[in-house]
Amino acid sequence: MAPPPRIAIIGSGFSGLCLGIRLLRLGIDSFTIFEKAERLGGTWRDNDYPGAACDLPAIAYCFSFEQKADWSRKWPPQAEILAYMEHCAAKYDSIVRQRAVPRPVRAR
Numbered sequence: 271m272a273p274p275p276r277i278a279i280i281g282s283g284f285s286g287l288c289l290g291i292r293l294l295r296l297g298i299d300s301f302t303i304f305e306k307a308e309r310l311g312g313t314w315r316d317n318d319y320p321g322a323a324c325d326l327p328a329i330a331y332c333f334s335f336e337q338k339a340d341w342s343r344k345w346p347p348q349a350e351i352l353a354y355m356e357h358c359a360a361k362y363d364s365i366v367r368q369r370a371v372p373r374p375v376r377a378r
């Protein structure tokens with residue numbers, strides 16, 4: 271049987287987080303999420319200016335496998351979205367968080 275693929279995921283924003291969780295749900299854990307920052311979250315970690323918020327209804331801005339019904343607002347603020355991402359990382363497997371290596375990488 272072929273060995274499982276080794277996968278590098280660059281970044282722990284919504285895209286990287288989703289890919290990591292999807293792989294785990296497929297039974298594939300031979301991946302690493304490389305994150306240059308010290309905390310996951312991507313855009314929602316970096317943009318915390320006053321009034322930063324989702325610009326479409328949050329019901330459409332969450333993972334299909336982790337719907338959230340109790341958003342405080344239809345267009346929730348940045349901190350609430352970041353908390354949702356951290357919730358997902360913690361719920362689906364702490365491996366996602368543990369493998370968020372705080373170092374930048376460069377494609378070759």
Ligand SMILES: Cc1cc2nc3c(=O)[nH]c(=O)nc-3n(C[C@H](O)[C@H](O)[C@H](O)COP(=O)(O)OP(=O)(O)OC[C@H]3O[C@@H](n4cnc5c(N)ncnc54)[C@H](O)[C@@H]3O)c2cc1C
Pocket residue numbers: 280281282283284285286304305306307310311312313314317322323324325326331373374375376
């Ligand atoms: C205020 C605001 C509101 C928004 N509202 C919406 C909305 O309503 N709907 C919508 O669809 N989109 C919205 N967006 C766009 C949002 O950026 C995307 O929806 C989504 O969060 C992007 O996720 P991502 O994982 O692709 O990228 P990012 O969130 O940018 O994550 C990329 C991650 O990769 C890391 N990284 C980058 N380079 C490297 C490297 N070389 N090595 C290691 N790590 C690296 C970064 O540190 C970062 O954590 C909004 C953005 C902002 C700022």
